[in-house]
Amino acid sequence: EIVLTQSPGTLSLSPGERATLSCRASQSVSSSSLAWYQQKPGQAPRLLIYGASTRATGIPDRFSGSGSGSDFTLTISGLEPEDFAVYYCQQYGSSPYTFGGGTKVEIK
Amino acid sequence: EVQLVESGGGLVQPGRSLRLSCAASGFTFDDYAMHWVRQAPGKGLEWVSGISWNSGRVGYADSVKGRFTISRDNAKNSLYLQMNSLRVEDTALYYCAKVFGITMVGYYMDVWGKGTTVTVSS
Numbered sequence: 001e002i003v004l005t006q007s008p009g010t011l012s013l014s015p016g017e018r019a020t021l022s023c024r025a026s027q028s029v030s031s032s033s034l035a036w037y038q039q040k041p042g043q044a045p046r047l048l049i050y051g052a053s054t055r056a057t058g059i060p061d062r063f064s065g066s067g068s069g070s071d072f073t074l075t076i077s078g079l080e081p082e083d084f085a086v087y088y089c090q091q092y093g094s095s096p097y098t099f100g101g102g103t104k105v106e107i108k
Numbered sequence: 109e110v111q112l113v114e115s116g117g118g119l120v121q122p123g124r125s126l127r128l129s130c131a132a133s134g135f136t137f138d139d140y141a142m143h144w145v146r147q148a149p150g151k152g153l154e155w156v157s158g159i160s161w162n163s164g165r166v167g168y169a170d171s172v173k174g175r176f177t178i179s180r181d182n183a184k185n186s187l188y189l190q191m192n193s194l195r196v197e198d199t200a201l202y203y204c205a206k207v208f209g210i211t212m213v214g215y216y217m218d219v220w221g222k223g224t225t226v227t228v229s230s
Contacts, residue, residue: 001170035216037153044203044220045145045153056218088153092216095167097143099153 002027002091006100012108019076021103023089028069033093036065036074039102040085048087049074079105110134110219112204117224120194128224130187130204135219138162138182141207143217144189146200146226156202157189161210172198194228201225 003026013019023034032052037045047056049065052072062077076083084107089100116128130142144156157168157178166178177190187204201223209215 031214033214033216037217039153044222045217046220047216047218050208050216050218090153090155090216092212093214095158095212096169097155097158097167097212099145099155102152 001096002029002094002098004089004091004098004100006087006089006103008103009101010104010106012106013079014108015079015081017079019074019079019083019105021074021076021087021105023067023072023074023100025070025072025091029072029091030093032068033091034065034067034072035090035092036063037088037090038083038085039088045088076105110206112206112219112221114202114204114221114224117202117226119227119229121230122194122196122228124194125190125192126194126226128189128191128202128204128226130221132185132187132206135206137180137185139210141210141212141215142180142187143205143207143212144178144187145203145205145217145220146198147203147223148197148200151200154200158207158212159187160212165211167212191226194226196228199226199228 034052036049039045053065143158203223205217206219208218
């Protein structure tokens with residue numbers, strides 16, 4: 001099983017600041033099969049990034065994904081008020097299709 | 109509009125069974141694999157089970173293997189999760205999610221339902 005470790009657990013930032021979220025896998029994720037999801041309180045997760053770096057339909061370009069192998073990063077270039085949420089990475093390259101523990105981006 | 113609507117959740121005693129359903133609309137259901145993902149109160153996301161477009165391949169998390177069974181009825185555009193021998197630790201919000209592909213491996217979850225709540229308690 002591929003274990004995904006997200007850091008930090010919580011990120012306290014102000015609107016307009018840059019957020020950098022990390023997702024580290026216990027082994028290489030095949031074919032960069034890594035996705036990022038955003039979840040707001042009381043809502044279902046929403047797909048942001050797939051294939052490690054491709055933005056999903058309708059996702060603003062302030063969200064970007066990078067990385068390969070076992071190290072991945074989600075960057076939000078300038079936080080908007082609606083971006084404060086919990087972010088999860090997930091690998092879909094091999095079963096079980098594990099999720100990271102999440103990073104909460106909160107308003108400082 | 110692509111939509112997934114889960115149902116069937118509720119309060120159940122430990123050891124009992126429950127069957128969840130997910131009704132799909134707005135897309136060609138039998139062109140895509142599907143997953144169940146759960147979220148315990150205040151916790152993160154946990155993949156539970158997945159099924160390919162034609163039910164030819166299924167997969168389960170170790171935590172539910174042997175107790176849960178995933179299935180689908182493409183004629184009814186529906187996904188199911190039969191949950192037996194329920195435990196307190198199965199308490200969670202259960203989401204169904206559509207996969208952007210015919211099988212699970214190599215394809216991400218692109219659409220999620222709002223979820224149905226399962227509470228296992230005596």
